[in-house]
Amino acid sequence: MAAGGGLRVEQRHGKARVRVGRVWRQGADGSHHFVEWNVSISLLSHCLSSYHRDDNSDIVATDTMKNTVYVKAKECGDRLSVEEFAILLGNHFCSFYPQVYISSSVIHSACYSLKACVCTHLCFLVYCYKVYTAIVNIIEKPWERVCIDGKPHLHGFKLGSENHTVEATVQKSGALTLTSGVAGLALLKTTQSGFEKFVRDKYTILPDTRERMLATEVNASWRYSYESVASIPKKELYFSEKFMEVKKVLMDTFFGPPETGVYSPSVQRTLYLMGSAVLRRFPDVASIHLKMPNIHFLPVNLSTKENPSMVKFKDDVYLPTDEPHGSIEATLSRITSKM
Numbered sequence: 001m002a003a004g005g006g007l008r009v010e011q012r013h014g015k016a017r018v019r020v021g022r023v024w025r026q027g028a029d030g031s032h033h034f035v036e037w038n039v040s041i042s043l044l045s046h047c048l049s050s051y052h053r054d055d056n057s058d059i060v061a062t063d064t065m066k067n068t069v070y071v072k073a074k075e076c077g078d079r080l081s082v083e084e085f086a087i088l089l090g091n092h093f094c095s096f097y098p099q100v101y102i103s104s105s106v107i108h109s110a111c112y113s114l115k116a117c118v119c120t121h122l123c124f125l126v127y128c129y130k131v132y133t134a135i136v137n138i139i140e141k142p143w144e145r146v147c148i149d150g151k152p153h154l155h156g157f158k159l160g161s162e163n164h165t166v167e168a169t170v171q172k173s174g175a176l177t178l179t180s181g182v183a184g185l186a187l188l189k190t191t192q193s194g195f196e197k198f199v200r201d202k203y204t205i206l207p208d209t210r211e212r213m214l215a216t217e218v219n220a221s222w223r224y225s226y227e228s229v230a231s232i233p234k235k236e237l238y239f240s241e242k243f244m245e246v247k248k249v250l251m252d253t254f255f256g257p258p259e260t261g262v263y264s265p266s267v268q269r270t271l272y273l274m275g276s277a278v279l280r281r282f283p284d285v286a287s288i289h290l291k292m293p294n295i296h297f298l299p300v301n302l303s304t305k306e307n308p309s310m311v312k313f314k315d316d317v318y319l320p321t322d323e324p325h326g327s328i329e330a331t332l333s334r335i336t337s338k339m
Contacts, residue, residue: 090170
């Protein structure tokens with residue numbers, strides 16, 4: 001953010017939806033590993049001259065950002081998690097480009113208000129890093145290894161449903177904000193759900209019930225407590241394992257024990273139990289945001305004069321709908337964590 005010509009400028013630029021596939025072929029058993037990533041990059045940088053004047057000398061071209069994704073994917077000789085790749089890209093953009101001189105009158109509000117740039121005054125100029133923050137968002141498609149005759153295929157994959165999402169914000173200082181998530185996790189149970197004793201007014205027609213289907217499409221994102229690149233775990237594929245474990249906790253809490261299930265008095269209560277279970281299970285998760293639309297399956301009753309009970313609903317035939325739907329979301333965090 002900076003002032004110039006009586007106007008305040010808040011700017012960033014980047015490259016969106018860079019698609020890359022990567023195969024690692026060095027499995028000890030001859031197996032291949034495959035990922036497909038959709039990468040978006042935003043850079044906070046000192047390129048105000050391109051806005052104030054006809055001067056592009058401080059702009060990192062977005063085409064260069066795209067090429068960098070492919071170069072860095074190539075350089076990753078060993079498998080790594082999507083979180084690690086996002087951090088790697090952020091680190092590159094914050095460290096690769098040289099320092100620049102910026103007028104102290106321009107940088108005063110741009111640099112110090114963001115608290116993201118290390119500057120040294122030299123006469124009437126300020127010595128700053130060209131790129132001081134990189135925000136990297138990646139969506140990983142759910143390619144899953146197939147099994148043939150009960151055996152995992154060495155190089156065969158099928159596309160699953162829910163996506164693995166990541167946002168890594170890396171600063172020149174090494175500060176890090178890392179958020180992982182799952183998008184499009186469709187869950188449904190045919191019983192053990194109800195909704196009753198809610199607010200009633202003259203517009204309410206929904207009856208109380210202790211027996212209904214519960215369906216949702218979970219979009220969850222959880223922020224890790226690591227505050228610097230140096231502090232992240234060194235264990236190989238740590239975040240990939242953590243993603244699978246968090247997803248399992250979410251599903252286990254939603255469904256309950258396989259023989260009996262668990263009763264849900266509302267989507268709100270189930271959401272809270274799912275989020276709190278994740279925070280209890282994983283001490284390095286500082287907060288979790290859950291968005292869980294209530295996707296309705298409506299009872300079907302059909303009748304005519306001649307046949308008043310053509311289809312009489314007995315918790316068996318439903319009309320699936322996707323809109324309108326209930327919209328429920330919440331963020332749960334530890335009291336001591338930063339939101």
